[in-house]
Amino acid sequence: MSYVVLGSITTAADTVSAAQKDITLQNEARLNTAITISGVSWTGQVDGTHDYLHFHITNNGSEIISNFNATDVYVAISGDAPVKYTFDAASSPGGHGNFGSRTWAYDSISTENINPGMLDPGEVMYIYIYDFSNVHPNYMVGATTSKGASAFFTA
Numbered sequence: 143m144s145y146v147v148l149g150s151i152t153t154a155a156d157t158v159s160a161a162q163k164d165i166t167l168q169n170e171a172r173l174n175t176a177i178t179i180s181g182v183s184w185t186g187q188v189d190g191t192h193d194y195l196h197f198h199i200t201n202n203g204s205e206i207i208s209n210f211n212a213t214d215v216y217v218a219i220s221g222d223a224p225v226k227y228t229f230d231a232a233s234s235p236g237g238h239g240n241f242g243s244r245t246w247a248y249d250s251i252s253t254e255n256i257n258p259g260m261l262d263p264g265e266v267m268y269i270y271i272y273d274f275s276n277v278h279p280n281y282m283v284g285a286t287t288s289k290g291a292s293a294f295f296t297a
Contacts, residue, residue, distance in 0.1 A: 175291040176203035182283050182295050195271040197283055197295065205289060207261040212288030215246045220280045227271055246271050
């Protein structure tokens, strides 16, 4: 009987230890992830019908950023509540997918040599929001990655 109890305790301890290790690794990745936003600009009707909001996200951390589906972009115009934009994989990189409502896509990533389709440390992602015509002199652009890193640009 004591062998059964001891075996159960050992299994429970191993499970708790593995969970703690996973949480520690996630927290370490979060701490080593850092981004900045720059180069924010608005381009009116490039293709004759649609406006674009462009900006750059630079990976300043030491972790690779890869889960763009979980990366949210926010734009707030002149004190209004921020509007959330989600990733449009069909339009990235530089594709011409669905251009869904309230979506963002990326045109390219600089120096795509090591991990194509991922934002490695030191790389810059060139992002655009398609059909963005609500430009005002006062606005804020923000982004939050899947690992919890955030950056904001205010003009």
